[in-house]
Amino acid sequence: MSGPAAGRAPSRSVPLGSVRAPRGSTALDFDPLAAISARGFLIVVAAVCLSAAVALTVTTASQVSSWPLAIGALVALAAGFGWFIRSAFDFTVGVTNDRYATAFALLAVATVLNSLGSLGSNVLVRDDWGLLTLAFALMAAAPFRTAAELGLYTGVSTALVTVLSLLHVFFSPLTAVPIPVIVLVACAPVLALGLGAMGYARVLLTGIYAERLAQAEARDRQFDALRQRFIDEDGVGAIGPLRDEVVPFLARLRVAGELTADDRVRAAELTALLQAAVDGSRPIDSLGDQVDVFIDEAGLSLRMHEDDRATIRAVLRELNQSPRRTPGSLVLELLEGEEDRFGIIRCSSTDVRSLRAEVLPFIRMMRLMMSTASGEVAGDELLLHFDLQRLAS
Amino acid sequence: MTLQIAADVDGRSTSRALATAGTWLAGVFLAATALIAMTFIPVTGRGDIVLGIAGLAVTGVAVVAALRTASHLRAVLYTIAAGLTLGLYAFVVTGVSVAAASPGAAPASDYVLLSMPEFAILVVGIAARSLGRSLVLGTLALVVGPGLVQLAAWQQGMRLALDVPVVASWIALSLFVVSLWVGRREAARGTAQMLDSALAEERDLANARFSARAADWVADTVLADLRALAAAAPGPLEDRTLQSLDRDLANLADTSLVLSGPEIGASASRSLASVPLLVSVVRAAEQQGLRIRVTGDTEVINGVRPSDARNLERAIAECLDNVRRHSGQDEAEIAVYFSPPEVSVMVSDAGVGFDVDAAGDETVGLRVGVIDSIVEAGGSVQIWSRPGTGTAVFMTVPGAPA
Numbered sequence: 001m002s003g004p005a006a007g008r009a010p011s012r013s014v015p016l017g018s019v020r021a022p023r024g025s026t027a028l029d030f031d032p033l034a035a036i037s038a039r040g041f042l043i044v045v046a047a048v049c050l051s052a053a054v055a056l057t058v059t060t061a062s063q064v065s066s067w068p069l070a071i072g073a074l075v076a077l078a079a080g081f082g083w084f085i086r087s088a089f090d091f092t093v094g095v096t097n098d099r100y101a102t103a104f105a106l107l108a109v110a111t112v113l114n115s116l117g118s119l120g121s122n123v124l125v126r127d128d129w130g131l132l133t134l135a136f137a138l139m140a141a142a143p144f145r146t147a148a149e150l151g152l153y154t155g156v157s158t159a160l161v162t163v164l165s166l167l168h169v170f171f172s173p174l175t176a177v178p179i180p181v182i183v184l185v186a187c188a189p190v191l192a193l194g195l196g197a198m199g200y201a202r203v204l205l206t207g208i209y210a211e212r213l214a215q216a217e218a219r220d221r222q223f224d225a226l227r228q229r230f231i232d233e234d235g236v237g238a239i240g241p242l243r244d245e246v247v248p249f250l251a252r253l254r255v256a257g258e259l260t261a262d263d264r265v266r267a268a269e270l271t272a273l274l275q276a277a278v279d280g281s282r283p284i285d286s287l288g289d290q291v292d293v294f295i296d297e298a299g300l301s302l303r304m305h306e307d308d309r310a311t312i313r314a315v316l317r318e319l320n321q322s323p324r325r326t327p328g329s330l331v332l333e334l335l336e337g338e339e340d341r342f343g344i345i346r347c348s349s350t351d352v353r354s355l356r357a358e359v360l361p362f363i364r365m366m367r368l369m370m371s372t373a374s375g376e377v378a379g380d381e382l383l384l385h386f387d388l389q390r391l392a393s
Numbered sequence: 394m395t396l397q398i399a400a401d402v403d404g405r406s407t408s409r410a411l412a413t414a415g416t417w418l419a420g421v422f423l424a425a426t427a428l429i430a431m432t433f434i435p436v437t438g439r440g441d442i443v444l445g446i447a448g449l450a451v452t453g454v455a456v457v458a459a460l461r462t463a464s465h466l467r468a469v470l471y472t473i474a475a476g477l478t479l480g481l482y483a484f485v486v487t488g489v490s491v492a493a494a495s496p497g498a499a500p501a502s503d504y505v506l507l508s509m510p511e512f513a514i515l516v517v518g519i520a521a522r523s524l525g526r527s528l529v530l531g532t533l534a535l536v537v538g539p540g541l542v543q544l545a546a547w548q549q550g551m552r553l554a555l556d557v558p559v560v561a562s563w564i565a566l567s568l569f570v571v572s573l574w575v576g577r578r579e580a581a582r583g584t585a586q587m588l589d590s591a592l593a594e595e596r597d598l599a600n601a602r603f604s605a606r607a608a609d610w611v612a613d614t615v616l617a618d619l620r621a622l623a624a625a626a627p628g629p630l631e632d633r634t635l636q637s638l639d640r641d642l643a644n645l646a647d648t649s650l651v652l653s654g655p656e657i658g659a660s661a662s663r664s665l666a667s668v669p670l671l672v673s674v675v676r677a678a679e680q681q682g683l684r685i686r687v688t689g690d691t692e693v694i695n696g697v698r699p700s701d702a703r704n705l706e707r708a709i710a711e712c713l714d715n716v717r718r719h720s721g722q723d724e725a726e727i728a729v730y731f732s733p734p735e736v737s738v739m740v741s742d743a744g745v746g747f748d749v750d751a752a753g754d755e756t757v758g759l760r761v762g763v764i765d766s767i768v769e770a771g772g773s774v775q776i777w778s779r780p781g782t783g784t785a786v787f788m789t790v791p792g793a794p795a
Contacts, residue, residue: 022696025669037576052565185505188421188422191421192421193418196413196416196417196421198417203406212667213666222599226603230603236648237648239611242615243645254638259627260627271616271619274611278608278611281608286593286597306595311590314583314587
């Protein structure tokens with residue numbers, strides 16, 4: 001693994017055997033950023049399936065008995081994967097079970113049409129691309145759906161493939177091979193990839209869930225360590241004149257047991273000093289440290305949800321680290337309108353399109369974490385817009 | 394507390410998951426091949442097919458070993474072993490096929506009994522921990538697997554034919570692996586930055602909380618005592634003043650006392666990492682200013698059916714929203730009980746309460762739609778409240794032990 005992840009020590013300390021994730025959850029529920037790789041994988045799977053379908057249709061044209069059905073199969077295949085991809089790129093809803101069921105149904109229709117399109121003239125069942133694309137669709141669904149749902153789809157696919165292969169046994173001039181062998185050969189890809197997808201979904205979910213628990217432990221450890229450091233570094237005593245002047249003064253009074261007129265004056269002086277120090281020790285917003293200019297007239301920053309703050313901080317850090325950024329040009333503006341609250345990040349660059357490409361994964365990450373987020377280029381400036389919907393009252 | 398993203402940054406979980414997928418994939422193809430090969434034993438009367446099937450079994454073990462090992466060298470050796478035993482199987486099976494077939498009717502070397510185990514061996518590289526190693530192992534598998542199979546078929550006098558589906562599968566598998574790695578690399582970059590930012594955010598928040606607590610304590614104690622001293626008449630200090638000074642000096646001698654207590658602790662959602670449903674609702678409520686105490690066997694919620702879990706989540710969120718809006722309190726308690734086969738959750742507060750009997754349908758603390766969805770799914774909702782005695786909402790849904 002390259003990039004920033006390379007030096008990261010694994011945080012896992014939770015034994016996998018003891019981990020059981022909530023029912024109905026998927027790995028993407030806990031690791032939404034993994035949707036980036038899942039989507040890329042889906043596009044490649046779809047491209048491979050469409051290419052294979054077209055190639056096999058052309059190379060086995062002699063086995064096609066109905067061209068309308070054969071072409072309809074290709075259309076259904078494209079529609080199925082199109083819907084699947086559209087769902088995967090829907091950042092708000094994603095690939096729900098209902099949406100995947102729709103895609104699966106279209107692909108199943110494609111499989112049936114492909115099979116019926118060569119009914120009566122099919123020579124080899126293994127040439128039917130429908131059986132393969134159904135199997136690939138199960139594989140591509142592995143990151144998006146649960147192992148139980150994939151098991152159901154694998155069962156449905158196996159039944160469908162069995163029926164279709166039996167249909168060809170009776171209506172097509174297949175080679176003289178025993179029926180169970182034909183059925184087994186037809187079902188093997190669906191079973192192999194379906195069971196593989198189930199295993200992938202289950203093991204990945206367990207691993208990611210264990211990682212989540214380990215990270216929670218790490219956060220606890222960090223919190224305790226920070227608390228101890230605050231104590232060790234005398235964070236309380238560091239408030240203004242507390243340790244150097246107030247403590248000796250109070251200790252002397254305690255020993256003397258008596259208050260003089262000078263002590264009253266000194267107490268008043270220390271009160272003023274300490275009050276100013278207490279007021280000054282109130283936490284300031286660290287998000288502003290990440291930018292050159294920070295505009296937040298409505299005081300939204302400290303009311304923002306911690307996840308949103310972390311997301312914006314990640315984007316700002318990435319922009320800060322970029323050599324393409326024009327120094328001094330990074331601006332974070334948080335604005336409150338009449339009905340909505342939103343933010344804008346501005347950053348100038350002499351090569352602003354490359355800068356945008358560089359931070360594209362982070363723009364996608366913003367879309368995952370916030371309701372709306374977009375990035376656009378305006379002149380030599382990169383503008384990132386995002387909505388703020390989660391604010392403390 | 395912050396950003397409950399669990400990321401497989403080092404790729405171990407993905408690698409393990411891919412190894413499992415590869416194991417199933419190879420297992421199914423090899424098992425199907427073995428089953429088909431077995432049917433030829435009674436037909437041909439050739440007992441040496443058993444030797445070929447034994448070779449297939451060793452191939453399967455070697456493929457699984459290559460998928461599971463963390464050592465690239467061992468993965469290479471296991472792949473070669475898988476190829477050699479697959480070659481043994483192919484030598485036996487092609488020999489039987491050529492001998493059993495009538496002259497000129499013997500299958501070519503791309504027939505299904507050879508293709509399926511070739512698919513199985515191609516997956517050896519998918520779980521490797523780098524793209525380069527993955528592609529090297531996959532290509533090695535293509536050479537020693539289908540390569541040796543073709544060699545065995547040629548040795549037995551079988552007509553040679555390029556197995557197009559196998560070559561296409563190798564290309565497709567390589568494309569899949571490349572796309573996965575490219576996507577993973579991009580995601581990992583974002584994830585690592587995100588996790589660092591989340592930790593930094595959490596660090597800032599903790600330090601802010603400590604600073605605020607320290608400032609509050611100084612303002613409430615030392616500063617108040619100094620003000621009292623500045624306003625007091627000269628003379629001997631009262632016992633009460635001396636006790637205050639003793640307390641201040643003791644706390645300043647050991648400031649860990651200042652930073653103890655529940656108010657300085659982390660949010661309730663931090664301890665709920667294993668119960669995602671509660672994390673989301675508790676965190677949202679905390680973000681709105683509520684302090685939540687969670688008790689009971691919380692993890693049983695993980696066993697609730699997804700549809701019931703969604704209803705429960707909505708109901709708890711609504712209860713907490715009601716506490717925030719109407720109770721006059723900023724504290725609430727969520728208690729989870731498991732009484733097989735039901736999971737119960739009680740959300741309670743010690744606020745102003747209300748007269749349940751006098752309240753209309755839309756103001757009983759939960760929207761009717763939320764109650765209906767729980768009841769229709771076989772659960773129940775009970776609300777207890779009286780003016781001045783707080784409110785408790787008791788919800789039960791069917792569940793299974795997590």
